[in-house]
Amino acid sequence: MTCASLYADKIRARGYRMTPQRRTILHVLHHHGGHLTPAEVYAQALVDLPGMTETTVYRTLEFLAENGLVHQAYLANGHLAYEIAREDHHHLVCRNCGDNLEIEHSLLEKLYRQLEAVSGFKLTGGHVTFFGLCPACKKIQSETGE
Numbered sequence: 131m132t133c134a135s136l137y138a139d140k141i142r143a144r145g146y147r148m149t150p151q152r153r154t155i156l157h158v159l160h161h162h163g164g165h166l167t168p169a170e171v172y173a174q175a176l177v178d179l180p181g182m183t184e185t186t187v188y189r190t191l192e193f194l195a196e197n198g199l200v201h202q203a204y205l206a207n208g209h210l211a212y213e214i215a216r217e218d219h220h221h222l223v224c225r226n227c228g229d230n231l232e233i234e235h236s237l238l239e240k241l242y243r244q245l246e247a248v249s250g251f252k253l254t255g256g257h258v259t260f261f262g263l264c265p266a267c268k269k270i271q272s273e274t275g276e
Contacts, residue, residue: 133160137199144197154179155190156199156214165203165211165230204259206230220257224264226271231264 137156138148158174159166166174172187191212194200200212203221206228218235242253263271 133157136160140199141197146197150179151175151182151186151190152194154182155187155194159200159212159214163214165205165213167205167209167211171212201257203257206261218257221259222264223259223261224267225261226263226267229264229266 133156137160138153141148141152154175155171157178158171162174168184168188168191171191172182172184175182175187191200195202195212199215201215203211203213204223205211206223206225219232220235220238222231222233224230238258242256245251246253
């Protein structure tokens with residue numbers, strides 16, 4: 131089974147076609163295994179689909195996120211990045227060095243339920259990125275008195 135076939139059924143089940151652009155972008159994200167900015171996706175996608183435009187990459191990434199096939203996350207520099215949607219998780223990102231740590235959704239499950247109870251919303255998905263200082267940067271900061 132190719133990586134494209136993993137996602138084609140999901141796209142078709144939502145009533146959409148698996149276009150060459152969607153296939154290429156999903157392939158790039160699937161094989162990278164981590165977060166890529168739209169510019170990085172674009173650069174890698176051009177190898178397989180030379181005629182693709184950067185605008186198409188942005189629109190396709192938005193489409194894939196809206197349809198639950200990719201997750202959006204913010205990097206330490208505030209830029210948006212994308213990754214293949216696997217299990218729900220969130221991120222802790224160091225504002226100083228950019229290091230990031232994935233945290234399981236189960237750690238925020240109680241908060242999600244509280245938000246639903248207070249707001250009346252039914253949360254169907256979402257990604258949270260927390261920013262702070264990693265242990266190494268926190269230690270350096272405390273040693274330098276900053």
